[in-house]
Structure formats: C-alpha cells, structure tokens
Amino acid sequence: MLENEDEKLLTVNDVRALRKEITLMHGALAKDVLEHTPLIKKVVDRFSDYGLDRIWTEKLLAPLAGTTLEEDEEILIAYVLEELDSLLKVEEEAKNLTKTVRVIVGATGIGKTSLIGKIAARYRYFLSKSHKVGFVNFDQHKVGSEEQLENYAEAMAITLVPIEAFFEEEYDLLLVDTAGGLGNNLKNLHDLIDLIDRNSDYAIEISLVLSATSKIKDLAYVNNAFAGLNITNFILTKLDETSDVSELVNFLIQEKKSVSYISTGQQIPEDLVVATKEYILNEFMKKNV
Ligand SMILES: Nc1nc2c(ncn2[C@@H]2O[C@H](COP(=O)(O)OP(=O)(O)OP(=O)(O)O)[C@@H](O)[C@H]2O)c(=O)[nH]1
Ligand SMILES: [Mg+2]
Incomplete structure (x- = not known):
C-alpha cells in the first residue's frame, strides 16, 4: 500500500477533475487576453454569432494577441476560416469501384x-x-x-x-x-x-x-x-x-x-x-x- 501522499495514484476521476480545471484556466486566460485585444474579441463575437463554439475560437485566436495579426480583422477572419478548412475532412469519390x-x-x-x-x-x-x-x-x-x-x-x-x-x-x-x-x-x-x-x-x-x-x-x-x-x-x-x-x-x-x-x-x-x-x-x- 502506498502511504506517502505524494505517491498516491491518480484515479480516473482525479484526472477528469484536473482536466476540467485546466480547461477552465485556459478559458479564463483566453478571456483575459481578449479583454485587451478588441479586434480579436470582435472576431470571436462574430463567429460566436455565426454559431461557432466560442471556446474553440477563443483558444484559436488568443495566441495571436501581441502579434501584428491582432490588428487586422480580415486576417483574423481568414485565420479562423483557414483553421476550419483544415479541420473539415472530405472524401474524394472513388471513380472506379470493384467488389x-x-x-x-x-x-x-x-x-x-x-x-x-x-x-x-x-x-x-x-x-x-x-x-x-x-x-x-x-x-x-x-x-x-x-x-x-x-x-x-x-x-x-x-x-x-x-x-x-x-x-x-x-x-x-x-x-x-x-x-x-x-x-x-x-x-x-x-x-x-x-x-x-x-x-x-x-x-x-x-x-x-x-x-x-x-x-x-x-x-x-x-x-x-x-x-x-x-x-x-x-x-x-x-x-x-x-x-x-x-x-x-x-x-x-x-x-x-x-x-x-x-x-x-x-x-x-x-x-x-x-x-x-x-x-x-x-x-x-x-x-x-
Ligand atoms: N428536404 C429533404 N428531404 C429529404 C432529403 N433526403 C431525404 N429526404 C426525404 O426524407 C424522407 C425520408 O427519406 P428516406 O430516404 O425514406 O429516409 P430513410 O432514412 O430511408 O427512412 P427510414 O427507412 O424510415 O429510416 C423522404 O420524404 C425523403 O424524400 C434531403 O436531403 N432533403
Ligand atoms: Mg429507408
């Protein structure tokens, strides 16, 4: 049996709780960043109005704060669309099937x-x-x-x-x-x-x-x-x-x-x-x- 507190094994529930905490921290950090970068916030708001998951867009754009990209709305929009484009997967139609x-x-x-x-x-x-x-x-x-x-x-x-x-x-x-x-x-x-x-x-x-x-x-x-x-x-x-x-x-x-x-x-x-x-x-x- 492990007696040392430090060596206690993490349960699945512990890991879940940790993950939730990290996600919350990410969210809080992203929000904090967005408060200071009005254009990024504007683009997040816009895509959120479009129905895109807000947390997803915040996470994507927050790292751009402090870079030159944060000053160009069109580039920010293009960046989101580019990311959507790379995450969507489509399959080419097979033109010659057998069996x-x-x-x-x-x-x-x-x-x-x-x-x-x-x-x-x-x-x-x-x-x-x-x-x-x-x-x-x-x-x-x-x-x-x-x-x-x-x-x-x-x-x-x-x-x-x-x-x-x-x-x-x-x-x-x-x-x-x-x-x-x-x-x-x-x-x-x-x-x-x-x-x-x-x-x-x-x-x-x-x-x-x-x-x-x-x-x-x-x-x-x-x-x-x-x-x-x-x-x-x-x-x-x-x-x-x-x-x-x-x-x-x-x-x-x-x-x-x-x-x-x-x-x-x-x-x-x-x-x-x-x-x-x-x-x-x-x-x-x-x-x-
Ligand atoms: N508007 C619209 N109607 C569709 C579309 N695809 C199918 N439908 C209609 O939806 C209804 C059900 O279509 P089915 O192809 O019979 O659907 P199903 O999945 O085989 O149905 P079950 O066998 O009962 O499970 C029909 O009235 C179709 O004409 C679509 O893309 N748009
Ligand atoms: Mg059917």
Whole structure:
C-alpha cells in the first residue's frame, strides 16, 4: 500500500477533475487576453454569432494577441476560416469501384433509402465507368421499405439482390439499405457485416447518415451509438432544410471524420453533391455574411 501522499495514484476521476480545471484556466486566460485585444474579441463575437463554439475560437485566436495579426480583422477572419478548412475532412469519390459493399446506416427518416437511389444513379449512369450496381434491402422491419427500393431498382434498371443471394454474383458496388434507428438493429448490422467479411472479399464501407437539421447533441448521440460499427465516413442530408449548419460544423471539426456526399433535397437522383470543404463552409457563412 502506498502511504506517502505524494505517491498516491491518480484515479480516473482525479484526472477528469484536473482536466476540467485546466480547461477552465485556459478559458479564463483566453478571456483575459481578449479583454485587451478588441479586434480579436470582435472576431470571436462574430463567429460566436455565426454559431461557432466560442471556446474553440477563443483558444484559436488568443495566441495571436501581441502579434501584428491582432490588428487586422480580415486576417483574423481568414485565420479562423483557414483553421476550419483544415479541420473539415472530405472524401474524394472513388471513380472506379470493384467488389465494394457500401452499408448506409443512421437514424430513422434521415434519407438513407433516398441516398441509395442517388448513389446508385451516379455509379450506374453518371460516372465515366458504368458500374454494375446492386441493391440489398436489410430493412426488414419497416412495412413498405422493400417497395421503395424496388421502385428505384425498376426505374434505374438495377438488380435488387436478396440477402440469400448476396455472394452468388459479383458486383462492382452493392448498396445496402438498413432499418433506421438504434437498439436491436445494431446487433443485426454487426452480424451482417461479419457475414460479408467472413464470406467474401468485398471491401466494406459503412456510411453514417447525419441530418443537417439535427442538434449537435443528437449528432454526437447517434455517432456514439454507431461507433462500434467502425464508421468509414459520414453522409450529410437535408442541407436544404436548414439555414444554420453551425451545429453540424462544430460537430464535424470535433469528429475529424470525412464527409463523402451531401444531400440537398428530395429529388432522386439530382439532389446529391460530392462533399467539398467549400460547400460546407459556404453553407456555414451564407446566412451570416
Ligand atoms: N428536404 C429533404 N428531404 C429529404 C432529403 N433526403 C431525404 N429526404 C426525404 O426524407 C424522407 C425520408 O427519406 P428516406 O430516404 O425514406 O429516409 P430513410 O432514412 O430511408 O427512412 P427510414 O427507412 O424510415 O429510416 C423522404 O420524404 C425523403 O424524400 C434531403 O436531403 N432533403
Ligand atoms: Mg429507408
């Protein structure tokens, strides 16, 4: 047993308390600095009005106090945007897929099945290589889910592959639609991914769909719920239904995971863009400037 006070081991709670204290000190220091640098404060206020996490901007700009940069508002703004740009991650669209399974997961009603239709159209018709695409319905709970996918399959001349026939024929891209929601479905999803992994040499990609209309707490909640699935990338939906993507931006710069596509409306296949940092930052600045 350790008797010496100095040698007592720190518990997890001690570390948490310490970390909290350090964060508070950082915050206090940053505030102190900002009181004496009106331009930096102005820029922090401005981005805070835009919805950006205030503490994040304070921490970023406080070190510039006392440098020549603190006197130039435009440079300060550019500095923040530059930092946002470097923290946002986007994924280039793979233009030549073979034997790839893309599983689309996420909360209910978020636009998963619509995305399957839009992504299928790109790979089958819009990219220079016409891919052999198949749909797989793993949404066994919702009445009507099969019909929705069947309609897309028929309209686009894409095969709807029954789960039992998963490994019978080779596809460039198999798009797997899943039941929305958390809970029990997750266990089934794990089993499905294991099954594919063990029985085929398909590359597996798992895309978590997030709505731009969600609060940051909900985004984090859903992301945590699906974390066990090893999410490859995010797909953002419903960008057309909000004028304020700041919660989404705060979430993305914390998570540092790539965004692959952005859905901008209900029309299939039109309302889908390959994610770019410019698109996300433009949306962020649009309502504000
Ligand atoms: N405005 C808007 N609506 C969208 C977008 N994406 C999907 N929707 C609509 O949202 C509704 C639900 O879309 P689905 O694709 O069925 O969503 P889902 O995630 O498959 O839903 P569940 O299978 O019930 O979990 C439909 O009315 C879509 O047209 C988008 O980017 N913007
Ligand atoms: Mg669906």
